[in-house]
Amino acid sequence: MAALYDLKVKIDKAIEERKLDRVATRGKLALQAGFMLSLISPATPDDPDKLDRLKKAAATVLQLKL
Amino acid sequence: MATLSIKAKVGATTILCLSAGCIGLLVLSDASYRKNVGMVTGESLTDARAGYNSLVDSSVATMSMAVEMAMADSSLREPFAARNRADLIAATTPIFERLRGQYGITIFNYIDTEQRRFLSMTDTKDVRLMGTPAIRFNVQECARRKTWVTGLALGQLGFALRVTHPFYGNGQLKDEKLLGYIELGSEIGGFLGILKKQTGREYGLLLRKQFLNEKDWGIQRDRLKLPNNWNGQKELVLAGNTWTDESIYAYSGDVMALPDEGQVLDISSRSGQIFARSAFPIRDASSVKVGAVFVLVDITPIYTDIRLAKALTIAATIALIVVVCVVLLWLLSSLVFRRLDEITRIATRLVGGDYQTPVAISKPDEIGQFEELFERLRRIFVDLLEEYRRASREIDDKSKPGR
Numbered sequence: 001m002a003a004l005y006d007l008k009v010k011i012d013k014a015i016e017e018r019k020l021d022r023v024a025t026r027g028k029l030a031l032q033a034g035f036m037l038s039l040i041s042p043a044t045p046d047d048p049d050k051l052d053r054l055k056k057a058a059a060t061v062l063q064l065k066l
Numbered sequence: 067m068a069t070l071s072i073k074a075k076v077g078a079t080t081i082l083c084l085s086a087g088c089i090g091l092l093v094l095s096d097a098s099y100r101k102n103v104g105m106v107t108g109e110s111l112t113d114a115r116a117g118y119n120s121l122v123d124s125s126v127a128t129m130s131m132a133v134e135m136a137m138a139d140s141s142l143r144e145p146f147a148a149r150n151r152a153d154l155i156a157a158t159t160p161i162f163e164r165l166r167g168q169y170g171i172t173i174f175n176y177i178d179t180e181q182r183r184f185l186s187m188t189d190t191k192d193v194r195l196m197g198t199p200a201i202r203f204n205v206q207e208c209a210r211r212k213t214w215v216t217g218l219a220l221g222q223l224g225f226a227l228r229v230t231h232p233f234y235g236n237g238q239l240k241d242e243k244l245l246g247y248i249e250l251g252s253e254i255g256g257f258l259g260i261l262k263k264q265t266g267r268e269y270g271l272l273l274r275k276q277f278l279n280e281k282d283w284g285i286q287r288d289r290l291k292l293p294n295n296w297n298g299q300k301e302l303v304l305a306g307n308t309w310t311d312e313s314i315y316a317y318s319g320d321v322m323a324l325p326d327e328g329q330v331l332d333i334s335s336r337s338g339q340i341f342a343r344s345a346f347p348i349r350d351a352s353s354v355k356v357g358a359v360f361v362l363v364d365i366t367p368i369y370t371d372i373r374l375a376k377a378l379t380i381a382a383t384i385a386l387i388v389v390v391c392v393v394l395l396w397l398l399s400s401l402v403f404r405r406l407d408e409i410t411r412i413a414t415r416l417v418g419g420d421y422q423t424p425v426a427i428s429k430p431d432e433i434g435q436f437e438e439l440f441e442r443l444r445r446i447f448v449d450l451l452e453e454y455r456r457a458s459r460e461i462d463d464k465s466k467p468g469r
Contacts, residue, residue: 022418022419023415023418023419023420024411024414024415024418025418026417026418026419027413027414027415027416027417027418027419027420028414028418029418030417030418031413031414031417036417036419037418037419038419039454041458043462
């Protein structure tokens, strides 16, 4: 539980550190992953498929290895 | 799968269409050039043939008249009848000089009844021209028919238009007593200069070698102080020309195959000038094709014009491609691509969490309709999202302990 949310937090941190447009970058990640990051909460179940897709999206959009 | 952007496709299509148009124009201009050249050359050929035939006719008429006058002249008739060569030379020389100077008559021959040369005024000292048989069609035919024979014929002194007539003792056109034959001739090479003056074209006279004798040809060329050109071509020899470079008259085709009305041959260039070559055959007194008159038409101005037109067409097409591509891409960019980019940007931001930015309907066109549709979808999506969040919050609240 909360692995997907942790991933989202790490991504948000990377966006902040790199001073990227938060909305635009999250939009690109959402389009890439196929779901919206804003809908991930600590209670969101850890769907392995969603985890994998978000990691791939982070790698593609942010070149971030998670 | 390889993808190609709409911009690239539109650009490539424009370039292809305009290039095809350019090629079409070039093909058309080339066809027009060939048609013009064909027309000019064909007309020149017709003019040259008509001019040549007219020269032959007038030359035959002049020589026939001169023959009649010579036969009527007792100062020529008497020494010929007496076979007194010295007196005949003395009497004929002033007449021949006048005919040569005024009418271009270069051959004045007396032939005896046995068809042997008695005297040739062209060279009164050449022993080959005294007592030797004058074996040629016009002499034989004149002896057979005892009347005028005219036409081209080869003699020891070259190929010439000749008028041959029986020379009678009474100086008239008919009599019982035949003295021999009188023959006047005019080198047809001289016709070329007249034709050039009349038409402004260049001409060349090519004769088939099989009707000539190499040794005699050399002697004749030497007499005319011209270089021996016997080996210049394989089957033909250039007997006269008006253009400086003889090589332009080179012809490897078969003169016998040339139609009587003539034929446009090809295009050839020399010394920066471009000529359309055509030729018509000439026949001797026995109607055999013995050579051809070559007509050169200077088509340099036409060729230069067409090259300029081609260069202009290519330059205009390139300019048109650039302008059309720039205008089309600018139009596409401003009417379609930029507006699609804006929709994409708003869609991206929407899923990124910006639910407030609407899609502006920039123009009332097809993309504007899509913008409007997208804006409606965006609102529905935002409403749904809000609904989803509210429902999620309610579930969370209910599931919290103490509630």
